[in-house]
Amino acid sequence: xVGFGQDQQRHSEDNLMAKIIxxxxxxxxxxxxxxxxxxxxxxxxxxxxxLEQRGLSSHTDNSTGNYSFTMAFTMANVNYAIQSRxxxxxxxxxxxxxxxxDYCPGPDKDRSTTTFRQQNxxxxxxxxxxxxxxxxxx
Amino acid sequence: MxxxxxxxxxxxxxxxxxxxxxxxxxxxxxSASGNNVGGFTDNGVGRAEINNYYTMxxxxxxxxxxxxxxxxxxxxxxxxKYSSGTDPGKTSSSFEITSYNSGYNxxxxxxxxxxxxxxxxxxxxxxxxxxxEMEDLxxxxxxxxxxxxxxxxxxxxxxxxxxxxxxxxxxxEAVGKWDAVFMFPLKNTTYCNTPTAHYFNAASxxxxxxxxxxxxxxxxxxxxxxxxxxxxxxxxxPQACGGIWSGPAEA
Numbered sequence: 429x430v431g432f433g434q435d436q437q438r439h440s441e442d443n444l445m446a447k448i449i450x451x452x453x454x455x456x457x458x459x460x461x462x463x464x465x466x467x468x469x470x471x472x473x474x475x476x477x478x479l480e481q482r483g484l485s486s487h488t489d490n491s492t493g494n495y496s497f498t499m500a501f502t503m504a505n506v507n508y509a510i511q512s513r514x515x516x517x518x519x520x521x522x523x524x525x526x527x528x529x530d531y532c533p534g535p536d537k538d539r540s541t542t543t544f545r546q547q548n549x550x551x552x553x554x555x556x557x558x559x560x561x562x563x564x565x566x
Numbered sequence: 567m568x569x570x571x572x573x574x575x576x577x578x579x580x581x582x583x584x585x586x587x588x589x590x591x592x593x594x595x596x597s598a599s600g601n602n603v604g605g606f607t608d609n610g611v612g613r614a615e616i617n618n619y620y621t622m623x624x625x626x627x628x629x630x631x632x633x634x635x636x637x638x639x640x641x642x643x644x645x646x647k648y649s650s651g652t653d654p655g656k657t658s659s660s661f662e663i664t665s666y667n668s669g670y671n672x673x674x675x676x677x678x679x680x681x682x683x684x685x686x687x688x689x690x691x692x693x694x695x696x697x698x699e700m701e702d703l704x705x706x707x708x709x710x711x712x713x714x715x716x717x718x719x720x721x722x723x724x725x726x727x728x729x730x731x732x733x734x735x736x737x738x739e740a741v742g743k744w745d746a747v748f749m750f751p752l753k754n755t756t757y758c759n760t761p762t763a764h765y766f767n768a769a770s771x772x773x774x775x776x777x778x779x780x781x782x783x784x785x786x787x788x789x790x791x792x793x794x795x796x797x798x799x800x801x802x803x804p805q806a807c808g809g810i811w812s813g814p815a816e817a
Contacts, residue, residue: 446578449701452569453585453708455684456693459620460569461585462601462679463700463708467758467811480756482699482813483707501706509589509600509677512632513760513808560758562630562811564589564679565706566600 465508466499466563472514472548472555483563493553496545499563503541507566510539514548514559568703573693575710580696581750582732583710584809586679587627590616592663595672604659612670615662622658622682624728626716628807629656630762631663631678652762654718654805681714681809683731698813712757713810715746719794719802732810742800747789752812755785761808763794 454460466483470476476489485500538545544563548556575583590600592614598606605617629652653662661680665673700708713732717724724736730746737745784791790810794803 445698446696447699447701448570448695448697449703450568450570451702453575453700454569454571456571456573457684458571459587459684460602461587461684462589463585463710464811465706465708467709469756469758480754480758480813482709503706504704507591507599509591509679510632511630511677511679511760513762560760562679562758562760562809564586564601564677566589566591 462564464562465501465503465565468497468561470495470546470559470561471557472559473557476555479558490545491553493548493555494545495547496543497561498543501542503565505566506539506541508539509564509566510544510546510561511564512546512559512561514556570695572695574695576694576696577698577710577712578696579750581712582683582694583712584681584683584714584731585708585710586809587620587622587682587684588616588618588678588680590663590678592616592676592678594674595665607660609662610670612665612672613662614664614676615660616678617660618658618680620684622680623684624682625656625658626727626729627656627680627682628714628716628809629653629661629663629678629680630760630807630809631676632760632762633663633665633673633676652764652805652807654764679809681711681807683728709811711809711811712750712752713746713748715792715806715808717744717746717792717806718804719744719806720804740800742794742802744792744806745789746792748787748810751788752810753787754812755787757785757790757810757812759785759790759808759810761792761806763803763807764805 452460468481468484469479471479483500484497486498488496490496548554577583588602590598590603592598595608595614598616602619604619607615609615631652663676663678665671715730715733717736722738724730732749733746734749735747739745792806794801
């Protein structure tokens with residue numbers, strides 16, 4: 429399991445950030461809208477790592493094409509929505525720039541209020557050089 | 567209950583930011599739940615229609631979706647080849663998400679969200695709140711999108727009917743290959759991009775996700791490349807939707 433060091437946490441706190449604490453955000457027309465509660469950009473090849481993340485605390489490389497993530501907070505229940513897209517596993521080439529969604533992660537039904545899994549699978553499990561995920565609380 | 571109500575939201579760097587309007591989970595193509603879900607209709611195998619609780623001000627809002635591999639004892643978790651596509655035929659009141667590969671397949675779970683600039687007709691910046699993130703009263707965080715797009719590669723339509731926000735232009739590089747240029751440069755190149763595209767069939771625009779856009783790591787802080795590719799090669803799609811999520815811009 430890989431966690432975030434205090435330095436990274438402090439760096440985040442030092443940024444000039446504006447935050448509001450409310451239960452809901454609405455337009456002036458009273459339409460309620462929803463932020464993503466967590467998101468990640470992840471490198472699954474080599475030594476897997478977050479390229480960017482917010483709302484997460486750690487990740488685990490379970491096996492080839494199989495990763496688990498721990499949120500920095502607790503979801504109200506397990507019915508949150510996960511939206512993911514990954515990149516084709518073949519290295520970048522001049523023709524396709526390495527992109528295809530054939531090998532990309534989908535929403536995992538093996539989940540808890542604090543953890544979820546992302547798997548990258550087609551004919552077998554494969555590592556993806558990059559995938560992106562959004563989490564939305566129900 | 568506390569809430570904040572504002573015409574527009576922006577990050578401290580100045581760029582407008584956006585939030586999801588509808589977030590939905592469809593289970594076994596038999597039920598749907600989430601936020602701002604107005605209803606669910608089973609349109610047939612692998613086809614779920616979701617009613618928006620709110621009437622969307624435009625037709626071409628972005629729908630991003632991904633699904634679980636159809637039930638399998640061997641691979642119970644997921645497979646994205648059978649994941650959900652986005653619907654070019656969506657209306658302001660509903661959209662369809664589908665599970666498709668060589669045919670429609672019901673799947674145990676599809677998750678989706680929509681993005682739209684609900685006040686896109688206002689035309690001014692009255693009532694802008696600059697905020698980078700939120701936290702609800704239970705301490706759970708929330709983050710805002712920097713941009714979204716709803717692109718028709720087949721007709722090269724990226725700007726009519728409010729098809730994008732936070733995107734200054736989109737460029738057709740070649741068949742199935744587009745660039746989206748951000749209105750504001752992002753902090754770095756590691757932003758989250760979760761695109762979804764519509765299946766392209768030579769005979770008709772069948773719905774499905776096999777030919778869809780992936781997350782590209784050929785990217786810049788000021789633009790992202792969108793390629794639509796599968797085993798058949800690079801192809802145009804009538805609908806490629808996505809959202810861009812990143813941290814606040816550098817001060």
